[in-house]
Amino acid sequence: MTLDPFSHAVLEDPLPLHAELRDAGPVVHLPRYDVYAVARYEQVHAALTDWQRFQSAAGVGLTNFRTEKPWRPPSLLLEADPPRHDAPRRVLSKVLGPRALRHLRERWQADAEVLVDEVLSAGPRFDAATALSHAFPLRVFPDAVGLPAAGRENLLPYGDHAFNAFGPDNDLVARGKPRVAELSEWVGEQCRREVLAPTGFGADIWAASDRGDITPEQAPLIVRSLLTAGVDTTVHALSAVLYAFATHPEQWQRLRKDPGLARVAFDEAVRWESPVQTFFRTTTTEVRIGDVRVPAGSKVLMFLAAANRDPRRWDRPDAFDLSRDPSGHVGFGMGLHQCVGQHVARLESEALLAALLRRVASLELDGPPRRHHNNTLRAWESLPVRVRLGTDR
Ligand code: OVM
Secondary structure: OOOOOOOHHHHHOOHHHHHHHHHHOOOEEEOOOOEEEEOOHHHHHHHHOOOOOEEOOOOOOOOOOOOOOOOOOOOOOOOOOOOOOHHHHHHHHHHOOHHHHHHHHHHHHHHHHHHHHHHHHOOOEEEHHHHHHHHHHHHHHHHHHOOOOOOHHHHHHHHHHHHHOOOOOOHHHHHHHHHHHHHHHHHHHHOOOOOOOOOOHHHHHHHHHHOOOOOOOHHHHHHHHHHHHOOHHHHHHHHHHHHHHHHOHHHHHHHHHOHHHHHHHHHHHHHHHOOEOEEEEEEOOOEEEOOEEEOOOOEEEEEHHHHOOOOOOOOOOOOOOOOOOOOOOOEOEOHHHOOOOHHHHHHHHHHHHHHHHHHEEEEEEOOOOEEEEOOOEEEEEEOEEEEEEOOOO
């Protein structure tokens, strides 16, 4: 297949390509980039849970770190394998774990209510992508990390470029390049201990270096992971949730009757929309996938989004449905690299949904939504909605 998964036509609507790749077989060679694509749930799951044969240390984008220079020093988490991966992962999973987040729940709930009140007081029609999905994570996450106020507008552009950089060196990457040096310098500065607040995720990471759980050289790079992966991902996941409900009014009514479904709603939206669409691995040895011999040192492109809608694994995969059990989806990956920030993301989503449930009786699209194209992320630039207020259930 000569197709380009990173073309604008595919980024606008990747679903036909996903179906084509799944139906073409367990693995498909893409000559355009000389990579092996897996799009069925079984093979994506297998690659994600086999870190010995599908390594991350050669990069989880198209660039092969063994032969090409990465655009920035590799992440100690994302772009590392055991044993080097273990200490940073252990530290961050504790810093971002459910216990550590407990004290944030009430504050984030109150913050969500303030934001929702602000937005709704301006009228029933608004852009849910900018007014809620962008605004809420930017309101709560940088504070939780302990970032200074200045320069926070750099977070989204930096993350957007980092996720573009997993793809080929196309026009999307070219558009980001003029600002890479400036944004990277700002991000690097925020990772310093003296710049971070005395409490927060950043301080917690540095405290782990005092205990010897990680080295002081590792601490800033682990903070960098928060700043790279912690904003755009949650922004677009919230957009996925809001888009899902705006286009499935009956599911909103279900959630209103049973607000306990908010957690399921978030994971179902992540399955359904897959804010992170793809990641690569690199084979450490020759691997057989179906009847195909994939040579050692090959890049394998895993279509998380296609696996999350594989009819071989899911009933009515294209339906956003709160009655299904979405657990097992690979929207957060799977295995030892599975998203370490997912509890943060879930908490943001629960806070925002709870605030909306208090005031919004129904919501619907109020004009054509507009996609934001990124080589890795499925995102909305604009999501015009109209809500009807009311708390009666
Ligand atoms: C990182 C990281 C982790 C997950 C995703 C990601 C840009 C980055 O450790 O820097 O995307």
